[in-house]
Amino acid sequence: MTPLNRSLLKVEEALDVVLLGKREQVRLALACLLANGHLLIEDVPGVGKTTLALGLAKALDLSHQRVQFTVDVMPSDITGSSIYRADQHQFEFQPGPVFSEILLADEINRAMPKTQSALLEAMEEGRVSQDGKTYPLPVPFFVIATQNPITHSGTFALPESQKDRFLMRLNLGYPDQNAERDLFHRGVALLAMDVEAAVITRSELLEAKKAVQEVNTSNALVDYVLRLVRYTRSCGYFTLGLSPRAGLGLLSASRAWAWLEGRDFVMPEDVQAVFVSVAGHRLQPLQGMGDSANLGPLDCLAEVDVVA
Incomplete structure (x- = not known):
């Protein structure tokens, strides 16, 4: 770290x-x-x-x-x-x-x-x-x-x-x-309490954002994200699946989470840590699907294997 x-x-x-x-x-x-x-x-x-x-x-x-x-x-x-x-x-x-x-x-x-x-x-x-x-x-x-x-x-x-x-x-x-x-x-x-003072400078924040962009994502990791995104479109449980923009955002958020964990590479656990927050507001269950109306992002994680 x-x-x-x-x-x-x-x-x-x-x-x-x-x-x-x-x-x-x-x-x-x-x-x-x-x-x-x-x-x-x-x-x-x-x-x-x-x-x-x-x-x-x-x-x-x-x-x-x-x-x-x-x-x-x-x-x-x-x-x-x-x-x-x-x-x-x-x-x-x-x-x-x-x-x-x-x-x-x-x-x-x-x-x-x-x-x-x-x-x-x-x-x-x-x-x-x-x-x-x-x-x-x-x-x-x-x-x-x-x-x-x-x-x-x-x-x-x-x-x-x-x-x-x-x-x-x-x-x-x-x-x-x-x-x-x-x-x-x-x-x-x-x-009445407040954050007492600045913890980092603006330049350090910009440096951190640049470092996040350089965090490595392997081909296998990208394929895992791709399977998650495409599952939301093909499973038939949601009015709309995740967009390509959402998929790119999921990768970016996973890089940031991995970097905060002190790593320069992304693991499937990083994707899983941010997936609900990235996907939750984008996935709306179809009406009239019975028990399927309660499905959400966590169910997608359960259905999609980390390794193809």
């Missing part, structure tokens, strides 16, 4: 102080960032979604913005707009919150579809176009979007094509009994 690996593990430790009992979810979020993806968190209020996003930004020494999405938020409120400067007799572009290195898009499903699309297009292209000019987004650029899967009133569900823009979906869930007991003992003091 290199010093750079150990630095990223310190990020996990820093977040473990303020987000009790969520070490695996923190590592998945880091893997998503290192794999150049974006993260969708689906969960009920009060389980730490905002704490995770803001803690990551501070620990990684990145600029961040938070946008609370509502029905009246317009695309220009996210991407920015041109303001006329009377003293200069010209328009000047005022960047929106999307021009930050970490953007927390809170309750994205409460925004109108055109506002959702404006953000998701920026995520896909890495730039914003305004009045015939193109403005590149910062590097790194990481979106953490949240939505409450329980409340549907006044919301606009993300279509499948837009969900596919997110590399991973996480569910933080409630803390386990020991973590929740610790939370209750520490009470408001814990809620």
